[in-house]
Amino acid sequence: MSTTLTDAPRTERAPGPRLLRGLSWLVVRQHRAMLFSLLALLVLGSIWLVYERGSMKDFLDAAGWPQKELAQPSFESGSTDLLVSALGMLPLILAVFVGAPLIAGDQEQGTAQLVTTQSVSRLRWVTTKFVWCYAGVLLTGAVLSALFTWWWKPYRSVFPSSWSDGAIFDATGPMLPALCLFLTAAGITIGVLVRRVLTSMAIAFVLASGFGVFFDRMIVHLAPTRTLVYPLDADMPSRLHESLEVDRWIGSADGRLYGWGLCSKETEAASDACVKNHGIVNNVYEYLGFDQMAAMQWTGAGILLAGTVVLTAFVLWRVSRRPL
Numbered sequence: 633m634s635t636t637l638t639d640a641p642r643t644e645r646a647p648g649p650r651l652l653r654g655l656s657w658l659v660v661r662q663h664r665a666m667l668f669s670l671l672a673l674l675v676l677g678s679i680w681l682v683y684e685r686g687s688m689k690d691f692l693d694a695a696g697w698p699q700k701e702l703a704q705p706s707f708e709s710g711s712t713d714l715l716v717s718a719l720g721m722l723p724l725i726l727a728v729f730v731g732a733p734l735i736a737g738d739q740e741q742g743t744a745q746l747v748t749t750q751s752v753s754r755l756r757w758v759t760t761k762f763v764w765c766y767a768g769v770l771l772t773g774a775v776l777s778a779l780f781t782w783w784w785k786p787y788r789s790v791f792p793s794s795w796s797d798g799a800i801f802d803a804t805g806p807m808l809p810a811l812c813l814f815l816t817a818a819g820i821t822i823g824v825l826v827r828r829v830l831t832s833m834a835i836a837f838v839l840a841s842g843f844g845v846f847f848d849r850m851i852v853h854l855a856p857t858r859t860l861v862y863p864l865d866a867d868m869p870s871r872l873h874e875s876l877e878v879d880r881w882i883g884s885a886d887g888r889l890y891g892w893g894l895c896s897k898e899t900e901a902a903s904d905a906c907v908k909n910h911g912i913v914n915n916v917y918e919y920l921g922f923d924q925m926a927a928m929q930w931t932g933a934g935i936l937l938a939g940t941v942v943l944t945a946f947v948l949w950r951v952s953r954r955p956l
Contacts, residue, residue, distance in 0.1 A: 655752055655760045662743075663764065666730055670768040677718075677776050684715055685783035692790065713792060719780060719803040720844075723811040726769055727840040731819020732832040734765055735947075739827045755952045762820075762944060769816050773809035780804060795925050796876035798848035805926060810933035810940075811847075815840050817943040824947050847932075852878050852920065854928035860917045864907070868917075875919040884911040 660667065692698075735758065737743070781804040784791060793800050802811060818839065823832040857878050862869055864882065881889040895906035906912075920928070 655757065656764070659757075659760045659764050663734075663761070666734075667764070667768050670730070670772050674772045674775055677772075678779055680715060681776065681779040681783060684712055688712070688783070688787060688790075692787070697790065716793065716799045716803065719776065719808065720799045722773070722776070722808070723802075723815040724837065724840040724844065726772075726812050727815035727819035727836045728833050730765065730769065731816040732823045732836040733829045734761060734820050734823060735951075736823030736827055736829050736832045739824075740829055755948060758948060758951045762948075765816065765820070766813060769812045770809050773812035777804060777806070777808035780808075794876075795874070795922055796851065796920070798844070798851070801851060801925070801929065802844075802848070805929040806933035807929050807936075810936040813940045814936040814943075815843070817940045817947075818843075821943045821947055824950060851928065851932075852876065854931045855920055855924045857918050857920055860919065861914050862917070864913055864915055866915075868915075871921070872917060872919060874922040876921075877917070877919055879918040881916040881918075882907075882912045883914040883916045885913050886911070889916060 784800065784804060788795060788800075791800070795801060801807060815836075819832070819836040822836050822839070823829070826832045826835060860869065860872065861883065880892050882892060882894065883889045890910060890912065894910070895903050895912065
C-alpha cells in the first residue's frame with residue numbers, strides 16, 4: 633500500500649492587475665487622503681451648485697421673471713453668497729492644504745530621503761507628484777467653474793454681484809482653474825523652500841490672501857479701456873449699466889478734461905457758475921464692457937498659467953540640483 637502526498641488545493645485568487653503601477657501607484661497611495669478630499673470637494677460642491685441654481689430658478693419662475701421685473705433689485709440668498717465666497721476661497725484652501733504640505737511633508741518626515749535613495753530619481757519622483765496633484769486640482773477647479781458659469785451667466789442681471797466683482801470674475805470661465813493651479817504651485821514652491829509643513833502653510837495663507845487682493849485690483853489692466861462721451865445733463869446710456877467704471881471726467885467743448893468733482897460746489901448756483909465758467913458740456917466715462925469679460929479672463933488665465941509653469945520649472949530645477 634502506497635501513499636501519495638499531493639499539495640493542498642489553493643483557494644486564494646490571484647491578484648488582479650493594478651490600474652496603477654510603480655511610482656504612480658506609490659504617489660497615489662501616499663496622497664490618497666488628499667485625492668479623496670479633492671474628489672469629495674468636487675462632488676459636494678457640484679451638488680451644492682446645482683441645488684442653488686434650481687432654487688434660484690424656482691424663485692424667479694414664481695416671480696414671473698424675466699417678463700416681470702422683480703420687486704427687489706436682485707435675488708438675495710445667504711446660501712448663494714456663502715457659495716460664492718466658498719468658490720473664492722477655493723484657490724487659497726488648495727494652496728494651504730494641498731500645495732504647501734505636498735513636498736514639505738516629505739522633507740520634514742524624511743520620506744524624501746527614503747524614496748530618493750532607491751532607484752527613483754528625485755526629479756522623476758517630484759514630477760509624478762506634480763502630475764497627480766495638478767490633475768486633481770485642475771479637475772476640481774474646472775468642473776466647479778463650469779457649473780458656476782452655467783448657473784450665473786443666464787441670471788447675471790439678478791445676481792447679488794456684478795461680473796466685475798472679484799468673486800464673480802475669479803469663479804467663472806478659465807479663471808478659477810487657473811487660480812487654483814497657480815496658488816497650488818505657489819504653495820508647493822513655498823514648501824520646498826521652507827521645508828516645514830506648518831510654517832509653509834502659514835506663509836502660503838498670507839501670500840495667497842495678499843495675491844487675491846492684488847489680482848482683483850489688476851482686473852482693469854487685462855483689457856484696453858473704452859471711453860464714451862455724452863451730454864452733461866443726459867442720463868447715463870443703457871449700455872453702461874453693466875460696465876465696470878475705470879474713471880470719469882467732465883469735459884469742455886474743446887476737448888479739455890476736468891476732474892469729476894471740479895464743480896461739486898455747496899450751492900447749485902455756484903455749481904452752475906463753475907460749469908459755465910469752464911465751458912463744460914460733456915460727461916466722459918472710461919469703462920470696461922461686459923462683452924470684454926471673456927477676453928479679460930483668458931488673458932488673466934494665461935498670465936496665471938505662465939506663472940504656474942515658471943514656479944513648477946523652478947521647483948523641478950531645484951530638486952534636480954540639490955538634495956531634498
